[in-house]
Amino acid sequence: MRNMNSTDTSSRGEQTRHALIDAALKVFGQAGFDAASTRSISKAANVNQALIGYHFGGKRGLYLAVFGHILSQITEHMAPVIVTVSDRVEGFSEDVEMRRQEALEVLIVAFNGLIEMFGRADSAAWVRLIVREQQDPTDAFEILYEGMMGRMMNMMTMLVSLASDLPEDSEACRVRTHMLVGQVLLFHIARGTTSRHLSWSGLSPDNINTLKEQFRLSVEAQFAPGAAFQ
Amino acid sequence: MRNMNSTDTSSRGEQTRHALIDAALKVFGQAGFDAASTRSISKAANVNQALIGYHFGGKRGLYLAVFGHILSQITEHMAPVIVTVSDRVEGFSEDVEMRRQEALEVLIVAFNGLIEMFGRADSAAWVRLIVREQQDPTDAFEILYEGMMGRMMNMMTMLVSLASDLPEDSEACRVRTHMLVGQVLLFHIARGTTSRHLSWSGLSPDNINTLKEQFRLSVEAQFAPGAAFQ
DNA sequence: GTCTATAGTCGGATAGAC
């Protein structure tokens, strides 16, 4: 029954690694790096505490491995969105007004991808970890930013530029892109205020749809041909 | 030289309390509740470690006292804004279109107050603490929400309602208000991404002005009479 | 109200048997 092939991803060691990363994601997300103890993580993973040292070199190594895992999950989810965007950008019209309209549509598609990703049930733990890292970024944040987030921000900036009159490399364009991201992400970041002000507990599929709908309305107004989007 | 009056706010004990709260604000903000040690706080405050127990009952008590301090600072800063808003709302025109325009102006004033408050140099430490509490709120967050943030969110919601066709108690109105807050706050919350994507280190007065300017443009577009703000 | 000293706890790491 046991598979001796060392490349088998279900070998005993691999199972242990997976169990630890999975448990660490939850425990680190819940408690933060310092408050999370290796004892509680190993207990949640049903694995011996000493194995954290063996497999990851220590608590910090496990933490970084968790971010590697988050990166692969985000990449997996956003890859199709990025492909769609790339494809459609290539086919954009030569006509300025038409291109703006096309870019706006693609922009909404891209942000919907973002909203859906963070609407996934298992993303709540990621968000906590990412938000904590944002406060003062360490190597763990580098993994995410270099691996995916930077690319995504640049893609969004390009779409904002194409959907407006702002040059892609202008500060205004980047600021406005950041603001759009803020419109979406605050619901995930500021759980405390969200749940009280909106009486939303967590983010149900209904809540996600409301978010997408209201975001679309907001963006369409901001990028309307007549809008003072200079 | 020494003042024996027990109501004197500069008595030795008061000085100690202040020094501890001040140091705790910085250290808790930097490291988070668990990673911050009472030793490092008392050292930063130039005060004996045992005095945390004496004055605040323990580490947790000091943490709550810090939030009380943040609340008083926020209240102090936002009080004049709230007064201005209240005054101007009372004088709003009967005419629907005019009132929308007036409400939009006041809305921008209110948000500028928010932007300025979080632009203050000393607010960086608050933001860290507030963001951490948002993840899973405790008594400390209650202090802020009950004391100020809930009131502010309701005020913003009222202004959004008056500046649009959305009923004040509708979900859409609250969601859109939340999105506006997100547009502003992400710059403070997501330092890691902000600094990389915008090449902003911290938030200089120039950055704050850019923020206010771009926010105004965004809001004017969203609330333009022709906009699909249903 | 302040200080020193310490009790009591817990956490991360690791040696060494299997």
Added chain:
DNA sequence: GTCTATCCGACTATAGAC
């Protein structure tokens, strides 16, 4: 690769002198 046992440092809280 896994497990037990343990070391050792760091932490909070507090007793008790001043």
